[in-house]
Amino acid sequence: MNYQETIDYLYSRLPVFQNIGARAFKPGLHTTLQLCKHLGDPQEKYKTIHVGGTNGKGSTSHMLASVLQEAGYKVGLYTSPHLKSFTERIKVNGTRVDEDFICEFTAVNKSYIESLSPSFFEVTVAMAFAYFEKCNVDIAVIEVGMGGRLDSTNVITPVLSVITNVSYDHTQFLGDTLGKIAFEKSGIIKPDVRAVISERQDKEITDVFDQASSERNAGIRYGSDLFETVNARHDNGKLSLDIRDRATNVTVYEDLKLDLAGIYQLKNICGVITAIDSLRKTGLQISKEAVFQGLSSVVANTGLKGRWxxxxxxxxxxxxxxxxxxxxxxxxxxxxxxxxxxxxxxxxxxxxxxxxxxxxxxxxxxxxxxxxxxxxxxxxxxxxxxxxxxxxxxxxxxxxxxxxxxxxxxxxxxxxxxxxxxxxxxxxxxxxx
Missing domain, CATH: 3.90.190.20 (Mur ligase, C-terminal domain)
Structure with a gap:
C-alpha cells in the first residue's frame, strides 16, 4: 500500500474517535501494552515526559519540545488530534514522521493489528513509540489523548509527569465533577516520578492531586505556587512577560517572549518553567538561553498551528x-x-x-x-x-x-x-x- 492507501486503511479499519466519538473510545491499557510488547517495548528505550490536562496540554507539550530542541537534544513529540495531516501527530525535532515509515509499520504489523482489533489511537501511539526508537531520540514528549489513567499513552514511565489544569470536557467519559476528572488526570502521576501541576485550582481538584502524589511518592510541585507572571504585554506579535520567583521575589526570566501569544499561555507558562526546573533536577542540561530561544520559536521549531x-x-x-x-x-x-x-x-x-x-x-x-x-x-x-x-x-x-x-x-x-x-x-x- 502507498501512503494514502495506508492512511485510508487505518481510518477505515480502526475506530477513530475524532470521526465517530464515543463508539471509538476504548479505555484501558491492555491492548496498547500488547502492541508495545509485540514491537519490543520501544517506549522503554528513551526518556519520556508525559503531559496531560484539560486545556493547554498541547501548547505545553510543544513549548517543552521546543526548549529541549534548543538545549541540543533530539526530541520526539507525539500529539493529537492532527489538523491537516496524520503526520503532524509524530515529529522528531519538528520534522514530521516519514510517510514511508507509516506504510512500512502498517504493512509489517497488519496481521497482528487485525488480530488485536485496537482503536486508531492505540495504533498511532504504538507507531509513535516505534518511530522514536528508530530515530534514536534522546527524549520524547508524549501528550495524553483523553483523561490519563486509562489513556493509551499511559503505558510509559516518564522522567516527569505534567498536568496543566482541570475543567469540564469529555464528561461522558471522565466524570461529571471536577474531582472525578482530576482523578482520571492524576493517573499519569507515577511512583517516584516527579510531577508538576501548572495551576493550583479548587480544593476539590488539588486534594486529588495531593493524595495521588502522596500515595506514589511523586514530589508534586504546583507551577503557580512557585512562579508568577508580571508585566505581560503583546509586543510585535509575541506575548512578552517576566517570570518572578514567588519565594524570593526575584525575577528569574526577564522579557521572556512567547510566540504562542494567546493570553491563556499565562496559565501554562509557570507550569512549563517548573517542568524545566524539574527536568534539570533529573540531569538534563537546559540553559537559560535555550529557554528564551525555545519559547520564542515554538511554531518554527515544532510546526504548531491553530493556537491564537x-x-x-x-x-x-x-x-x-x-x-x-x-x-x-x-x-x-x-x-x-x-x-x-x-x-x-x-x-x-x-x-x-x-x-x-x-x-x-x-x-x-x-x-x-x-x-x-x-x-x-x-x-x-x-x-x-x-x-x-x-x-x-x-x-x-x-x-x-x-x-x-x-x-x-x-x-x-x-x-x-x-x-x-x-x-x-x-x-x-x-x-x-
Missing part, C-alpha cells in the same frame, strides 16, 4: 482551537479586548458536546457565520444557528468554514475583527493553515 493564530491583518482575523468552556472563555476575553468596529464570529462545533454554556460566552452584538466541520461528528450548521438563537446570537448558515470566513471578510471594514473557532476540526478545515 493570525489569519489576516485587514480585517484582523484570528483562529483558535479552544473547544470547551474554559478554553473559549480565555479566547473570548482576549478577542473582546481588541479594538474593533464590528466583531464577527465564524464558529462551528461537534454534535456530541453540550455547547449551551459555551455559546453564552459569545457577545450578542457580534455578527455570526455558522458553519460545520467536515468531521463526521459535526453539529449541523442549521442546528447550531437554532441553538445560538436561544442565547441571542444571530447570523447566517454556511456549508463550511472557508466559505463562512470568505463571506465575513467580504462584509468587513478594515477595522472589523474576525474570530474563527468553536472546534479543533473547524480550524483544521481552514485552507490558510
Amino acid at each position: 493564530q493570525k489569519l489576516s491583518d485587514s480585517p484582523l482575523a484570528y483562529c483558535d482551537t479552544a473547544h470547551n468552556y474554559a478554553g473559549v472563555s480565555y479566547t473570548m476575553q482576549q478577542f473582546k479586548s481588541i479594538p474593533s468596529n464590528q466583531k464577527r464570529f465564524v464558529i462551528g462545533f461537534v454534535a456530541d458536546k453540550d455547547i449551551s454554556a459555551i455559546l453564552k460566552l459569545f457577545p450578542t452584538d457580534g455578527k455570526y457565520y455558522f458553519c460545520q466541520p467536515s468531521n463526521m461528528r459535526a453539529l449541523n450548521a442549521s442546528d447550531l444557528q437554532q441553538e445560538a438563537l436561544k442565547v441571542g446570537l444571530y447570523g447566517s448558515v454556511y456549508p463550511d468554514v472557508n466559505i463562512a470566513l470568505e463571506t465575513a471578510i467580504l462584509e468587513s471594514n478594515p477595522d472589523d475583527t474576525i474570530y474563527v473557532g468553536g472546534s479543533t476540526f473547524v480550524v483544521a478545515d481552514l485552507n490558510q493553515l
